Amino acid sequence: MASCNHVQWLTVRQEETNFELQYGNRLHNITKCLPQPSTQYPSVVLFAGNRMKSKALRSLYPQSAISTCRKFGIVNICIDSTTENEEHPVLLAESVPNYAQAKSRGKQTCHEASNHPVAWPSLEIPRRQEFIDHVQARLLSLFTDVICLFAQDYGGLDAVAETLITWATIGPASNLEHPIRPRLLIVANISGNHFTSEALRLQLKVLSHPGFSDSFSSLNVINVLGVSGHTPRGHFSAFEQVLKEEIRLQRAARINTHTLFSMVHITAFFDLALENFARSPPSTFSFIHASRDDFKVSPNFPEHLRSFMRVLAEKNLPGQYAWEFIASAIILDAFPPDMHMFSPSEVFRVLYREACVLGIQEYLDTQQLSANLVCADIEANMISTFSLMKHGSQSSASLRRHYLERNSEHGKLLKLPLSCIGCLQRTTEHPLECGHAICDICVCIFGTPSKGLEYHYGLTQCLFCLTEITFQARLVPPTCRIRLIAFDGGGCKGVVSIGFIQKLQQGLDPTRPHAVQENSDLSIGGVINLGLSGKNWTPDQCLTFFHKFAKIIFASKAKARFSIWSWVSLWSWISWIMRISGGRYDADILEKVLQEAYGTTPMLHTARPSGMKYAVTATTLSDATLCLISNYHIEGKQTSNLGYKHLPPTSDKGEILIWEAARCTTAAPTIFNPKRLRSYGTFQDGGLRNNNPVRPGLRLVSQIQKDGDCDIVLSIGNGFEQKPLSPVASNFRNLFLDGALARLYRASMESLSLNGQNSWDDHWHGLDEETKKNHFRLNLPLEGKEPSIDDIGSMNSLYQKTMCHQGDMIEVIRAFKAVTFFFELDRSLVKDGPFYTCYGSVLSRSPDAPRFIQLLTSDYPYAQFFNNGISLGYISNNDICKLCGRYTKLVEFRVRHSSDQADIYLRFARLFRRRISAFPNTIDWFTEQQKLNAVFGQPNHKSIAGPRQSDCSCQLQRKRDIPISSPGNLKRRLVARTRTRRKKIRGNGD
Structure with missing residues (x-):
């Protein structure tokens, strides 16, 4: 790549209806030239003038091209090469009083450039000079430490005064509580007899302006005489010494106010400030908010604080412990590695104070405490922790860990149902053996990367109670998408799904019994899914359980009227309508079998590797609303346009056990009674709404990942009846077989909700050709009628047919491997x-x-x-x-x-x-x-x-x-x- 010699910082283009700022990526190029830009803290000096300015620059910085190169911008900038290896390099910016800029010849391809049309707030477009004055006052001044104005080039001190008053009238853009304003250094060329009086007149005129102190921090006037013709280097020696002192004073002020930015941060802040100015020139610019542009404070922080304070009150823990705990958590969130070390007081007031008041107000009311005094206590604890971090060379994560270790006696008592106790910013995702739980982010912060594994983390000790544990979590890499497996419902026909899973496991790796679980990130289905993903059973264990399960629950029928018609599915359906309540089979036996198989294991538990997400489908009894009972939480409130209701594994109402979720998803009408979950309601089989849960699964993916795309979607069916492509309509209408009730029954059985294969076909035909390449269906074509969901006699035959059926299995295996x-x-x-x-x-x-x-x-x-x-x-x-x-x-x-x-x-x-x-x-x-x-x-x-x-x-x-x-x-x-x-x-x- 050819070397770029351009130095333009900003260029102005004027259209008929607006102005446009072009940024030549100049600060990025300077950043790349510095050896350690993340630990180098430059000062920016702006020289404004013409001939006298150029002489001063040539005299003070003879090795810099800033005074001799052609100026294509209204302001140009480069680095003083003699300081580029120092901790505090100097950036030299220059402009002329009328902001003239040279026209470029041809397209400049040696550097990138971005154009920013400026949305001027009023209908009347300002003059060019007025617009650029706004650029100087509200954009460039944010990053300028010293402004040197050469009075002779402006036409005298009166013209300089008018310029300064114009900038002060416009006002600054920073909203920092202690903003760093540029220092002014006016370079005059006046005979000694008049200099003192002229300088005093300038100061009185400028300093009396009410907006001066908001825009500038000091005003210094220096006189340089005899600037004509060839000027020796020593002629500007006094000016050089004064300038260095101004730079030093400004740097000290920045250090004291925590606003001495590294070159990397100056570059990033300027990008954000430029965008902010282009959107709205009068708007203020918040350095603190801008630094959190990529990861804002969690909007659920107040709710997590509220949950924390409730548990704290229940355990009768002291309030002082709470304020220290909250301060430590805020420091962890506010100061990750690479973050600028802003004033902790200002960070708290700008980002966290309002949320803290909302979160602790309930506790404050019960304890009759003052919010202002408590916030002052939190702020004081933050300052103390920040001091240890800044001067003790410790990270905010290590300080948080040490704090939790010191207070482990209190930590043993703090077990929040939903909130991550590590950060108080997110919901829990990973349960620990001791009863505590943490979120994905805290797993990354406090966990140890597992050797040889990508995005696997382990913990050997609980952060909060110091209990020895064995924990490993698997996270989805950020550049990966989710692998989704969806299981159709089907009662005894579930052996078909298990057979396909066995074949898939053998194709992926016959030596790894959990190969299917290891190659999926989200699964959705029913009882089989709970065995594979919830209990982490192997496919062989699932098959053993399923055979035993089906034979027990479908062996004993409940006493019910019209049982004489039970062998006829249509009349079974009619008898169900005629009955007020009850199912064909004994629900007590079902619950006993499920409890024996799944035990008292909750949906969110530690008996399996943490990280894989799963859900089962159910519907409400009242209006058949689809509900997804899962092992994970969704941050924030549910949106109403998802088409389903999400039931998290834990809440203030308690935990959902795996066997309870299994009982809900198996409560098919006419087969088993519906199941009531404490505090949640009454539920029945999810197959009534989505017997093929691919679409709900994809909606879950959109909640988990931003783009909602999947690497692979595998839908596994339970067998389907092959039908002729061109069915022949009968000329004879049978009163019983073709009556209204019979036709209604057949239509409902073939609906997209109940028929998994029809639902898949409808889903498949709605995909574009590119997306179809990642969506697969494994199903077993059957000759004749499909077995009923309670036909235990057909299980062996279905399983054998599945093991002989190849389908798309080889392509599915290749897709998973890729x-x-x-x-x-x-x-x-x-x-x-x-x-x-x-x-x-x-x-x-x-x-x-x-x-x-x-x-x-x-x-x-x-x-x-x-x-x-x-x-x-x-x-x-x-x-x-x-x-x-x-x-x-x-x-x-x-x-x-x-x-x-x-x-x-x-x-x-x-x-x-x-x-x-x-x-x-x-x-x-x-x-x-x-x-x-x-x-x-x-x-x-x-x-x-x-x-x-x-x-x-x-x-x-x-x-x-x-x-x-x-x-x-x-x-x-x-x-x-x-x-x-x-x-x-x-x-x-x-």
């Missing part, structure tokens, strides 16, 4: 002429990557990855770490822009290929998912400056030969060292 791989960027895109080079890694979310790669290469020895038809290399055991077993394939490819779509797929053989997880997708999407631009930190406390979350932590850690553009010369390559086992990087081929 989406086991996922892609992550190793770094941001690297500019390479008209293209960008993308460096990344293909990783595996398999729990046993060496075994997975061995099976894959034995079945498909020539399998390789491609991106848009270009080979990225073969799958090889050489990409597996010998110490930890983690799979990492380094890849690189080129794109024209970050918005271009990549499409990485695995080609098993010449005729078979499947996309890996989350493709096709843009590079921007991966950047956003991985938070590569999260310069102010992330909720999970991962740092963009530190190792990646999926990096191998053993000695053979993953590195690459990445050609990185050198700051000094973009043509020269700087090669990073690779790991001990050197690896050749394949480019656009093998």
Whole structure:
């Protein structure tokens, strides 16, 4: 890439109806030139003038091109090269009094530029000079430390005064409680006899303006005489000393007010401030709110606080403990790694105080405490913790952990039903053996990454009570999508589903009995789903249970009238209508069997690896509303347009046990009585609304992930009756078989709600061709009528037919294996002429990557990855770490822009290929998912400056030969060292 010599910071373009600001990414380019931009804290000095300004710049900064290069912007900026390696470098900005800018010739392709049309608040468009004055007063002043105005170039001190009064009238944009305002340094050229009086007159005129103190922090006037012709360097020595002192004073003020920003943060803040100005020039800019633009304070924080205070009151714990606890939790949330160290008092007042008052008000009322005094106590505790973090070189996470350890005696008593006690920001997702529970984010913060596994975390000790535990959680990687499995309902026909699961497990890995659970992220169904996902049974265990279960519950019929007609399904249905209540079979026997099988295990429990989500379907008795009973919580209040009601595993009403969920989902009308759950209501079989739960499952996915897409959707049926494509209508109408009731019965049995295969067909035909590639259906075609749900005599026959039926099983297995791989960027895109080079890694979310790669290469020895038809290399055991077993394939490819779509797929053989997880997708999407631009930190406390979350932590850690553009010369390559086992990087081929 050719070196960029442009220095324009902002350029103004005037259209007929509005102004447009063009930003040439200048601060980003300067950031890339600094050796440690995240720990370098620059000062920005703006020089405004013409000839005298240029002489001063040439004299003070002879090595800088800022005074000699052509100015294409209303303001231009570069770094003082003599300070670029210092902790406090100096950025030199310059402009002219009339804000003139040179016109560029042709398109400038050496740097990126973004255009920002400015939405002016009034109908009357301002003059160009007036508009740029607003840019200076409300945008540039936010980032300028010292403004040097050269009076001679402005036409005298009176003209300078008018400019300053104009800026002061417009006013600043910062809403910080202690905003840092630029210092003014006026450079005059007046004979000694008149300088003092003129300077005093200027100061009286400017300082008397009511808005001056809001816009500027000081005013200093210096006189430089004899500036004509050639000026020796020493001529500006006094000005240089005064300028350095002004910079030092401003830096000290920033340190005292916690507003000394790093170069990385200045760059990010300017991007956000520019967007804010373009949206509304009169609006204020909040640095604190801007730093939390990517992860805002949880809107449910008050509710979690309220839950915490209720438990605290129940356990009679002291209030002082509560305020310390809340302060520690706020520090954890407010100051992740990479976050700027704002004043904790200001952070509390801007982001948390209002939420805290809402959350603790109920407790304050009962204890007759003052909200102002309690908030002052919380703020004081935050300041104390912040001091330890800033001066003790401890992270907010380690301080939170130490606080919880010191107060473990109180922590033993704090067990919240819904709120994560670790952060008080989110709902719980992972139960611990001791009875406490934490959220996904706290698992990342406090858990230890499992060796050789991607996004697996473990805990050996509870954070809150210090109990020794064995805990491991599996999280969905951010660049992966969810793998969904949905089971049809069908009573005894469920052996068909179990048979397909057995075949799937054998195809994935016959040595891993839980291979199906390991390859799915969300499952939805009924009793079988609860066995596989809830109890973590193997498919063989499910089959054993199901045979026993069906034979017991369908062996004894309840005493009921019209039982003589029970063998005729139609008359069975009629008899159900005629009966007021009751089912054909004994519900007491059903409950006894379910309790023996599932025990007292709750839906959210520790008897299985944490992380996989599952749900079962049920419907309300009153209006048949679909309800999903799950093992996870959804943050916030449910939206009414989902088409279902979500029943979380725990709430203030208590826990839902697995056997209770099973009892609800099996309560089919005419078969079993409905089931009443305490405090929730009465429920019956979910198959009445969605016997095929694919659509509810997809709605669940949209609640769990933002985009709501799935890597794979597998719907598993229980057998269906094959019907002729062109049925022949009978000419004879049978009174009994073709009467109104009979026709109504047949229509209801074939409805989309009750008929799983018809529901799938309707779902399938509503998908676009691209989406269909990720949706699969396994079902068993049957000759003749389908067995009834209580036909235990047909179970063996159905199972044998299932094991002989192949269907799409091989393609389903290939799809699951392909989406086991996922892609992550190793770094941001690297500019390479008209293209960008993308460096990344293909990783595996398999729990046993060496075994997975061995099976894959034995079945498909020539399998390789491609991106848009270009080979990225073969799958090889050489990409597996010998110490930890983690799979990492380094890849690189080129794109024209970050918005271009990549499409990485695995080609098993010449005729078979499947996309890996989350493709096709843009590079921007991966950047956003991985938070590569999260310069102010992330909720999970991962740092963009530190190792990646999926990096191998053993000695053979993953590195690459990445050609990185050198700051000094973009043509020269700087090669990073690779790991001990050197690896050749394949480019656009093998």
